Structure formats: C-alpha cells, structure tokens
Amino acid sequence: MSVEPEYRDCQFDVGVVRLEQLTVTVDGPLDFDTSEELLETVGKTLAEFREEPLLALDLGGLTLCDSMGLSALLAIRRRTTAEGVRLVLLRRPRLLDRLLELTGTAEYLIGTPGGEDEHSEP
Amino acid sequence: MRRTESESADRGDVTPDTSPYPIVVLSADGSVLRVSPSARILLGDVPQDRPDALRSRAPWLATAHLGLADGPRPPAPSAPSTSGPSGPSGAEPWGDGVRGLLDGRSLEGRPVPGTDGSVTWWLLDDSDRQRAERELARERERTAFLAEASSRLLASLNVERCMDVTVLEAVRRLADAAVVIGPNPGRRLRLVSCVRGGSPAAATTTQSPDMVPGLSEALQGFPPVPSRWINPAAAPAWLVPEGFGPVGSMAVVPLPGQGVPAGALVLLRHEDGAAFDENEETLARLFAARAGAAVSSARLYTEQAAITDTLMRELLPPRLQQTRGVEFAGGYRPAGDQDRVGGDFYDVHPATADQRETLAVLGDVCGKGLEAAVLTGKIRNTLHALLPLTGDHQRLLTLLNRALLTSHHTRFATLVLAAVRREGDRARVRVTSAGHPAPLVVRADGVVERVETRGSLIGVLPDVTSTTANLMLGPGESLVLFSDGITEARGGPLGGAEFGEDRLRAQLAGCAGMPAEAIVEHVQMIAAQWVGAGRHDDMAVVVISMPHGAHLSMVGGTGPGRYTA
Numbered sequence: 001m002s003v004e005p006e007y008r009d010c011q012f013d014v015g016v017v018r019l020e021q022l023t024v025t026v027d028g029p030l031d032f033d034t035s036e037e038l039l040e041t042v043g044k045t046l047a048e049f050r051e052e053p054l055l056a057l058d059l060g061g062l063t064l065c066d067s068m069g070l071s072a073l074l075a076i077r078r079r080t081t082a083e084g085v086r087l088v089l090l091r092r093p094r095l096l097d098r099l100l101e102l103t104g105t106a107e108y109l110i111g112t113p114g115g116e117d118e119h120s121e122p
Numbered sequence: 123m124r125r126t127e128s129e130s131a132d133r134g135d136v137t138p139d140t141s142p143y144p145i146v147v148l149s150a151d152g153s154v155l156r157v158s159p160s161a162r163i164l165l166g167d168v169p170q171d172r173p174d175a176l177r178s179r180a181p182w183l184a185t186a187h188l189g190l191a192d193g194p195r196p197p198a199p200s201a202p203s204t205s206g207p208s209g210p211s212g213a214e215p216w217g218d219g220v221r222g223l224l225d226g227r228s229l230e231g232r233p234v235p236g237t238d239g240s241v242t243w244w245l246l247d248d249s250d251r252q253r254a255e256r257e258l259a260r261e262r263e264r265t266a267f268l269a270e271a272s273s274r275l276l277a278s279l280n281v282e283r284c285m286d287v288t289v290l291e292a293v294r295r296l297a298d299a300a301v302v303i304g305p306n307p308g309r310r311l312r313l314v315s316c317v318r319g320g321s322p323a324a325a326t327t328t329q330s331p332d333m334v335p336g337l338s339e340a341l342q343g344f345p346p347v348p349s350r351w352i353n354p355a356a357a358p359a360w361l362v363p364e365g366f367g368p369v370g371s372m373a374v375v376p377l378p379g380q381g382v383p384a385g386a387l388v389l390l391r392h393e394d395g396a397a398f399d400e401n402e403e404t405l406a407r408l409f410a411a412r413a414g415a416a417v418s419s420a421r422l423y424t425e426q427a428a429i430t431d432t433l434m435r436e437l438l439p440p441r442l443q444q445t446r447g448v449e450f451a452g453g454y455r456p457a458g459d460q461d462r463v464g465g466d467f468y469d470v471h472p473a474t475a476d477q478r479e480t481l482a483v484l485g486d487v488c489g490k491g492l493e494a495a496v497l498t499g500k501i502r503n504t505l506h507a508l509l510p511l512t513g514d515h516q517r518l519l520t521l522l523n524r525a526l527l528t529s530h531h532t533r534f535a536t537l538v539l540a541a542v543r544r545e546g547d548r549a550r551v552r553v554t555s556a557g558h559p560a561p562l563v564v565r566a567d568g569v570v571e572r573v574e575t576r577g578s579l580i581g582v583l584p585d586v587t588s589t590t591a592n593l594m595l596g597p598g599e600s601l602v603l604f605s606d607g608i609t610e611a612r613g614g615p616l617g618g619a620e621f622g623e624d625r626l627r628a629q630l631a632g633c634a635g636m637p638a639e640a641i642v643e644h645v646q647m648i649a650a651q652w653v654g655a656g657r658h659d660d661m662a663v664v665v666i667s668m669p670h671g672a673h674l675s676m677v678g679g680t681g682p683g684r685y686t687a
Binding site: 032066067068070071072074075078101102103104105108 | 465556557577579
C-alpha cells in the first residue's frame with residue numbers, strides 16, 4: 001500500500017497521555033497550520049493538571065518544524081516556566097535538534113546545550 | 123355551463139357521453155351533431171344543426187373545421203391505431219390539430235374523421251400546462267439572469283466597477299433606469315446611474331436621502347417597502363438620470379453587505395411601462411443581495427489593499443547599489459504572489475561620516491501576513507536607530523532583542539548582520555548570525571566556505587548570545603546572505619527534495635568572479651527552477667561583492683585609494 005508522501009506528511013495529531021509523567025505527543029509537521037492546535041492542547045492540559053510538576057512533549061513523530069513550530073515550542077516553554085512546570089522534550093528528531101542549534105534556542109528549550117540526557121529514542 | 127353531467131348522460135349519446143375528454147362531433151358543414159358533457163361545460167349550450175352556431179363561441183374551431191374540407195381527407199376506416207390519441211371510432215387523428223382560447227382557457231382541438239363524413243373534435247385543455255411552461259421559462263430566465271449577473275459582479279474587486287456592473291445588470295433586466303447609492307459615511311451621497319442602453323455615470327450629491335421615499339431606510343438595511351406604496355412623482359430630480367422623463371414606477375431596494383449595508387438600489391420605469399409586480403420585486407431583492415455582497419467584498423478588499431499599500435511602501439526591500447566600491451545586490455521573492463510583503467527582509471545602511479562601515483542585514487520573521495509585516499517593520503526601524511552601535515554586533519543584537527521582547531507572543535526573527543569596510547582592493551567584513559543560516563563566501567577560485575558564526579534568534583529569549591566572524595573579501599570574491607526559503611525550497615526532478623545547502627554551494631562555486639547582481643539573479647533563477655510551480659517560502663538573497671581590480675567609482679575621487687585599470 002502506498003500513501004502519497006505529501007498527504008502522509010500533512011497528517012498532524014496531538015495526543016495527551018498520563019503515565020509516569022504527563023505527556024503530550026506530537027505527530028506530523030509542526031508549522032503554520034498546526035502549531036495553534038499544539039498550543040491549545042498544551043494550554044488545556046496545563047489547566048487540567050494543575051499540580052503536575054512536569055510536562056513532557058513526545059516529539060518522536062515530528063516530521064517537520066518550521067519557524068512557527070519553533071515559535072510554538074518557545075511559547076510552551078514560556079508558559080511552563082511561568083507556571084513553575086518543568087518542560088522536557090522527549091525523542092527529539094535530528095531535524096529539531098539542528099533547528100534548535102541553528103537558532104540558539106537549544107539551551108533555552110532543553111536546558112543544556114545539546115541536552116543529551118533526554119535525547120535519542122529509548 | 124348550466125347543465126350537469128348526469129343530465130347529459132340521460133340524453134343517451136353514445137361515445138361522446140362516455141368520454142372523459144370534451145368531445146364535439148361536427149358535421150361536414152360545421153353544425154354541431156353531438157357534444158360530450160364536459161365539452162358542454164366548456165362551450166355552453168350550442169344549438170345543434172346550425173352551421174354557424176359554433177362560430178360565435180369558438181371561431182378558431184369552426185374555421186379549422188371548415189379548413190379540413192380543403193385538405194385531403196384521410197381514409198376513415200376503423201383500423202386499430204398504434205400511436206397518438208385515437209378517436210372513439212379508432213381512427214387516426216387528422217393533422218396537428220388547432221389551438222385556440224375559450225373563456226380564457228387554452229384549448230387544443232384534434233380532429234378525428236368519422237365514418238359518416240362527420241369529424242370528432244377532441245378538445246384538450248392545456249391551460250395549466252401552458253401556465254406551468256410559462257412559469258418555468260420565466261423562472262429559468264430569472265435564474266439565468268441572476269447567475270449571469272453574479273458572475274459579472276464577482277469578476278471585479280473594484281468598488282466603482284461593481285457599482286457600474288450593478289446598474290448595468292439592473293437595466294438589462296429589471297428597469298429602464300437604475301441608480302446605485304453608496305452607503306453614506308459623510309454628508310455626500312455617491313450615485314452611479316444608468317439608463318437602459320446608456321453607460322453608467324457617477325455623481326455625488328449633498329442632497330438628503332430622505333427626499334426619496336424609502337431610501338434612508340434602505341441605506342440602513344431595512345427591508346424594502348413595496349413599490350406600489352412609493353409615489354413615483356416623489357423621485358427628486360437629482361435621482362432621476364438626465365433625459366429619462368417622467369417616472370412611471372419606482373422601487374427602492376437595500377444592498378445588503380457583509381454585516382453592514384452596502385448601499386441601495388433604485389429602479390425606475392417609464393410612465394408607459396408596467397409597474398413592478400411582486401415577482402419582479404422579489405427578483406430585484408435577489409439581485410440586490412448579490413450586488414450588495416459583491417460591492418461590500420470589493421469595499422473590504424479595497425480597504426485591505428490600501429492598508430497593505432501603506433505598509434508596503436515602508437517594507438519593500440530597497441534597491442541596492444554599489445557603495446564605496448563594494449557591490450551590494452538583493453533579491454526577494456515572497457511566498458505567495460498575492461502577499462507582496464512577506465517574512466523575509468533585507469536592508470543596506472551605507473557608511474556615513476561617523477560610521478565607517480556599511481551594514482547589510484538580511485532577516486526572516488516567523489509567520490506570515492500582517493503580523494509578520496508589523497514585526498518586520500519594527501525590526502528594521504529599531505535596527506536603523508541602533509546603527510551607531512554596529513561596531514559591536516553582540517551589543518546591537520542584545521538591544522534589538524530587548525526592544526522586541528513582548529509577553530504577547532513568541533514570534534521571533536533570525537537575521538544576519540554584515541558590516542563591510544573597504545580596505546584597499548579588499549573588503550573587511552564582520553558577519554554575525556542571530557539564529558540564521560550562516561552566510562557563504564565565494565572565493566575567487568570557486569571555493570565556497572561557510573562563515574563560522576552563530577547566535578540566538580531575536581525577540582523571545584531573555585538573553586541572546588552570538589559569535590562574530592571576521593573575514594576579508596578579495597577582488598572577485600563575494601559574501602552570500604540567504605534565507606532558509608532558498609535552502610529549504612522543495613522541488614527538483616521528483617518534486618519533494620529539499621534544495622539544501624550543498625546544492626546552493628555547488629551553484630555558487632560556478633559564480634566565482636561574477637558581479638553581485640549576477641549572483642543574485644543566478645541564485646533566484648536556480649531556486650525558482652527547483653520549486654517549479656510548487657509552494658515555497660519567502661526567498662531572499664543578498665550578495666556583497668568586491669569587484670575585480672579598479673573600480674570606476676574611484677575615479678570620482680570619493681574613495682580612499684588609487685586604482686588603475
């Protein structure tokens with residue numbers, strides 16, 4: 001079975017699971033068309049689980065991240081910081097790490113420049 | 123019409139009496155032989171055996187009957203018929219029949235020859251069918267008119283053109299003259315009027331809309347009052363197009379816009395013409411709804427275009443040229459041709475007396491549309507104000523970052539600063555990237571190097587850091603600043619591949635020694651070919667080149683060195 005690559009690339013999905021930690025999973029491209037949806041989901045999630053000390057973004061399914069996507073991640077970071085919630089970005093694909101490095105935002109978003117501790121698939 | 127069916131049935135007539143259809147049997151000379159009960163209802167009492175009796179009731183039938191005698195009379199056997207309405211005798215109908223009116227009903231008479239020389243006329247009442255057909259034709263014509271008017275109205279986003287089309291379409295179908303009155307924000311009324319066969323004429327008046335019955339209400343979007351309530355003589359002279367003559371009837375219809383009224387339409391007819399009936403007023407309202415939507419879309423678009431134009435004058439990339447013996451060239455292709463201002467920008471601030479370096483900036487603002495344009499304007503203005511500080515890029519970026527930080531959003535910009543200063547036949551360049559793809563240097567021998575600079579994006583982080591690279595450009599060497607719209611352009615032979623930095627470097631390797639303008643053209647052309655007709659982001663490129671050997675600008679004596687050809 002073959003799926004048109006462009007079509008497959010455009011599938012975007014945001015989900016919330018709460019196992020050991022509160023996790024928002026992102027699948028597909030994070031761009032102008034989809035970043036708003038992620039921001040909304042994160043906003044609702046933070047409002048719902050007020051006492052949670054940590055929010056994880058599982059980015060294992062991220063296929064693309066443009067400037068609006070990065071802007072959304074920065075907005076999430078700003079929001080979690082304001083609410084005293086620790087933000088971790090799990091399973092970051094290489095394309096995201098490259099973008100964070102290029103834009104000098106790795107330290108701000110991951111904590112350590114490089115952030116090897118939370119990098120790479122488990 | 124007085125007799126009932128049961129009465130006639132008593133008369134004992136054979137076939138016509140039992141027929142559900144009206145039947146009249148006429149003798150060869152035209153006298154009525156038998157009449158079916160239903161035909162009696164239609165024809166009334168027609169005396170029998172008098173040849174001219176029928177003529178007074180249905181002359182068209184009598185004439186047609188006598189006319190049959192002139193033509194060839196078909197055989198009248200009782201052969202079984204296979205098609206068409208067959209008479210009680212089973213004979214074929216004779217010719218196409220005849221149509222005529224009787225008491226306002228439309229009847230079709232079909233003659234069937236009898237065996238005894240008589241003719242049986244079947245009378246079919248097709249009044250209802252004819253009315254339905256007329257209604258259908260009228261409805262089709264109305265629908266066609268509305269569809270055609272809509273497509274003409276929607277063909278333009280220009281308010282004046284929309285008003286012109288509105289009056290032109292109105293006189294084509296609805297009235298002898300039409301006047302569109304624009305919504306009046308001020309004291310003047312804007313009119314566009316047109317007489318059938320003429321062309322639209324625009325005018326303004328300071329007269330009050332209260333002078334026209336129903337106009338003030340229509341301009342406020344209230345539903346129209348029926349035309350018959352409006353006294354056509356009340357139409358003021360300024361409303362009626364010149365040379366129209368006395369107004370016979372007038373209708374005033376609002377043009378409903380998107381949320382706000384878009385004006386009103388006044389329809390005028392000549393004295394000798396028919397007044398507006400209910401159907402026509404409905405049609406006028408349907409038409410006005412379409413015209414109003416078109417006019418208000420056009421008005422919104424015009425306002426938006428005016429805002430964009432105002433912004434654009436400030437935001438369009440500048441025309442670059444040679445400055446102090448160094449060539450600067452820039453090119454920009456917005457993502458969509460419709461948005462002329464996009465997320466990328468560039469500027470060149472030439473060196474001045476107190477500032478020895480020329481500063482080139484190329485940046486990329488996150489997002490698109492108006493918000494991105496506003497942020498772009500903010501960055502360019504702030505940078506301009508900070509020009510005296512270009513000596514220290516890190517400090518300049520820190521101040522810029524602080525100026526842009528806001529709690530409202532996390533929109534950011536990435537940019538590259540290149541401060542250029544000529545030293546003899548070479549140029550010293552300090553390059554700093556703030557979260558932007560590092561520029562490339564094209565050496566004279568075709569080697570392409572990436573400038574080692576990096577830094578944080580601007581506008582979101584509390585603190586920004588950056589490293590500045592120092593480099594020298596020799597004669598024929600160039601520094602290429604570009605936005606990621608070029609390296610991330612998707613296309614190529616298979617359509618989905620990223621152009622990438624490697625391809626850009628390979629292309630630039632062939633540009634060694636080329637003038638700045640030519641390199642910009644080349645990069646833009648290659649990127650455009652790569653994306654083809656596909657979607658792409660904003661693409662901006664700025665090239666700073668050190669020309670070969672001597673330069674003519676030095677002849678003027680404004681430069682610090684001596685150069686010869």
